[in-house]
Amino acid sequence: MQQRIVIRFLDCTKKKQLTKAMQIAVSVAGIERVALQGENKDQIVVVGEGIDAVNLTSLLRKKLGSVELVSVIPIGELENREEEEEEYTYGTTSIQPTVYPTYPVWTYPTY
Template sequence: MKKIVIKVEMPCDRCRSKALSLVAAAGGVLSVALAGDARDQVVVVGDGVDPVRLAGALRRKVGPAEILQLASQAKDEGAGGSNAPAPAPGAPAQYAPPTAWHYYQYPPPVSAVCEPPAAGYEDSICSIM
């Protein structure tokens, strides 16, 4: 989960309401709140929220906005969280190809592991050639 704090110029209550409804309608947002002494900061908590797009939408619809803070929050481990270890930093991500392909997409290349020929055989055992 991400916690994002965005400072937005909101001079009136109508602007605050507009900013809150705009942020709440974004995909992946779990909660939205106002913060700061002047109530000029929007605090967003959610999964899969893009802070750059969110700030851009606030700039277009409400007024000048800047991202103040990005933070990751740890999920509650006692609430049925998975105990799978996190991948090491710099480790390649596991890729699972999609099951369906569109006509304009090319399927991924097929990788084959060929073994050297066994003793007494002249041809390779590799079946893809």
């Protein structure tokens, strides 16, 4: 079963570290694709079959320092989640009160 693993680097600011992380990830058996993700390119996404996520995370921690395993999702479930989210977004309505309560405004005479 194929799975998608997302790993985040907590203090990775150098491009050399990201390149090294991708090289380490590709060297693990079963990995088909590796990509960078996130606003600061601080997450690495690994897609493959039969990958040990804990082993991959520990390898990256040994070589690069602080690394956090964000998610491990089987690809079949990912497609189902996207379909559920689409159905959910089309079926939702925002409920807002039509009548807002009014409170008395106290005015005091000024001299």
